[in-house]
Amino acid sequence: MENPxxxxxxxxxxxxxxxxxxxxxxxxxxxxxxxxxRKDIDDVEYRHVAFCAAINAFFKPxxxxxxxxxxxGGGLPGIVLAIxxxxxxxxxxxxxxxxxxxxxxxxxxxxxxxxxxxxARVEEQKGMxxxxxxxxxxxxxxxxGFVRKRLLRGRAGNLANGVIYFKGGEIEDELVKKKIxxxxxxxxxxxxxxxxxxxxxxxxxxxxxxxxx
Numbered sequence: 001m002e003n004p005x006x007x008x009x010x011x012x013x014x015x016x017x018x019x020x021x022x023x024x025x026x027x028x029x030x031x032x033x034x035x036x037x038r039k040d041i042d043d044v045e046y047r048h049v050a051f052c053a054a055i056n057a058f059f060k061p062x063x064x065x066x067x068x069x070x071x072x073g074g075g076l077p078g079i080v081l082a083i084x085x086x087x088x089x090x091x092x093x094x095x096x097x098x099x100x101x102x103x104x105x106x107x108x109x110x111x112x113x114x115x116x117x118x119x120a121r122v123e124e125q126k127g128m129x130x131x132x133x134x135x136x137x138x139x140x141x142x143x144x145g146f147v148r149k150r151l152l153r154g155r156a157g158n159l160a161n162g163v164i165y166f167k168g169g170e171i172e173d174e175l176v177k178k179k180i181x182x183x184x185x186x187x188x189x190x191x192x193x194x195x196x197x198x199x200x201x202x203x204x205x206x207x208x209x210x211x212x213x
Contacts (some may be wrong), residue, residue, distance in 0.1 A: 004046035007192060008053045011084065018083045018110055023049045025109060026074055029102045035074030051188065051197070052077035052135065052166070056084050058186040058202050059164055061131065063087040065156035068129040070122050070146055071095075071137035075103045077166070081133065082107070082115035090115040091129070093122045122150055130156035135166040141174045144205075144213040151207045159184060162206040168199050180209050 005016050023045040030041055055077060061067065065085075069078030069092040078092035092115065094100050103117040122132070123146050132147035140163075147163060154161050160183065171181065182203040189197040 004050040005053060008050060009057050011053070011056060015083050018112075019049055019053060019080065020045065022075075022079055022083065022106065022110060025106045029106065030074070033098045033102050035099060035102060047196075048074075048076055049080060051192075051200075052080040053084060054186065054188055054191050055081070055133075055164070055202055057191065058184070059157060059159055059204075061085050061088045061157035064089065065131065066091070066127070066129045068093060068122050068132045068147065068150065070132055070134050070143065072103065072117065073099060073135075075106060075117070076135055077133055078115065078117070079103065079106060079110070079112065082112040083110070086112075086114055088114065091127075092117040093120055095119070095121070122146055125150060128152050130154070130161045131159075131164055132162075133164045133166075136168060140165060140167065140172055140205075141213055144210045148210050148213060151210060153207045159204050160206040160208075162204060162208075163210055165203050165205070167201055167203055174213075178212055180205065180212050183209070 005019055026044050027041055065088045067088055067090050072078045072092035072094045078090050082090045097119045100117045100119040107115050129150055130152055134143055137143055152161050183206055184204040186202040188200040
């Protein structure tokens, strides 16, 4: 079987080890708390962890960049980001306390001191972030509404500050009507050469675009 992480560029061997360890922990924790769909758990390394790790071909945060993972679920993509970007600060948010407890257990077991998880709503936080990431959490206009007041302008990486979103399907009409379009995107079907990811993309929207909602 092909190494699920073989297509991910510029990943150090110790990071691959942590991605593999995280995959194993997801299987273990999923037996206790439903973090992922049961049908996907057998192929968690490829369908979930490597899928999120594809962001490394798209996004390179600067040292000290602050990234919010909103609606993190089982730590996807937040824990993956913490592994790939040890120089960045990752804060994960979810409304389900049991999931956050499991994520914090995994962060401790993986020794990821650059990451934390909160049972809280990002829009109620006082801190500001350079980037907000999400993976098919909700419609993009709603996601923008959650994060718009917590995003800084500027640039803390190769992409301007803003939203980085894993999305299936077309951009919502509400965004099209307001002429809000992604400034960059990565086609995940093409990246993995896998039709199972048809229509799946990673999109980037600058803070200025997000604030138009």
